[in-house]
Amino acid sequence: MKKIKLGVLASGRGSNLQAIIDNIEKGLLSAELTVVISDQAGAFALERARKHGIPAVHAGAKGFKDKREEYDALLVKELQKRSVDIVCLAGFMRIITPLLIKAFPDRILNIHPSLLPAFPGLHVQKKALDYGVKFSGCTVHFVDEGMDTGPIIIQAVVPVLDNDSEDSLSERILKQEHKIYSRAVQLLAEGKLKVEGRRVLLSDEGKRGEDFLLNP
Numbered sequence: 001m002k003k004i005k006l007g008v009l010a011s012g013r014g015s016n017l018q019a020i021i022d023n024i025e026k027g028l029l030s031a032e033l034t035v036v037i038s039d040q041a042g043a044f045a046l047e048r049a050r051k052h053g054i055p056a057v058h059a060g061a062k063g064f065k066d067k068r069e070e071y072d073a074l075l076v077k078e079l080q081k082r083s084v085d086i087v088c089l090a091g092f093m094r095i096i097t098p099l100l101i102k103a104f105p106d107r108i109l110n111i112h113p114s115l116l117p118a119f120p121g122l123h124v125q126k127k128a129l130d131y132g133v134k135f136s137g138c139t140v141h142f143v144d145e146g147m148d149t150g151p152i153i154i155q156a157v158v159p160v161l162d163n164d165s166e167d168s169l170s171e172r173i174l175k176q177e178h179k180i181y182s183r184a185v186q187l188l189a190e191g192k193l194k195v196e197g198r199r200v201l202l203s204d205e206g207k208r209g210e211d212f213l214l215n216p
């Protein structure tokens, strides 16, 4: 079977990227990572890609200040050049435009460190702690034109403890991010996800419970 080609967009440290790379190398995710693109020249994500022999592209956003579509056209070109099928946003700190979304319909995923629709946007762990929720978690969703609003594919739940700081909560959530992102990509790559309005259905529904049991 032809391997699905992934492109990852990341702006920072790239721990989710690393989890995807590791899962591919361990055979847990059947895909080929054909390019990692960052808007930040110094992003550690690019370094991680290079270490694993994956093409790493710095697409600087300087000069594109009021030209978000033009910048996204550049991304589309880079992604298409490497025949990317699925685009994963992994800590990519830019809002993408319809131009990019339309180039990969239902093929762009994002990971967010809360149980959406709670706490979209930035400073998510602080928002969760300030609000006093007892559980938080992470969400992998399709990307639409809003901020963290697209149809939800998988979520994982973690407890919020009384003595949690932003860092300790982030760390607990991040462990789950590293599991569910690859799982979501695998399901999409296998053609098992069906989008019906806001709902994402698993085509092999019978196995749902089993597939979605996560170890803490």
Ligand code: GRF
Residues within 6 Å of the ligand: 010, 012, 013, 014, 015, 016, 017, 090, 091, 092, 111, 112, 113, 174, 177
């Ligand atoms: C993660 O918490 C992710 O959920 C959010 O940005 C962070 C990226 O972290 N979208 P990393 O660069 O993957 O380590």
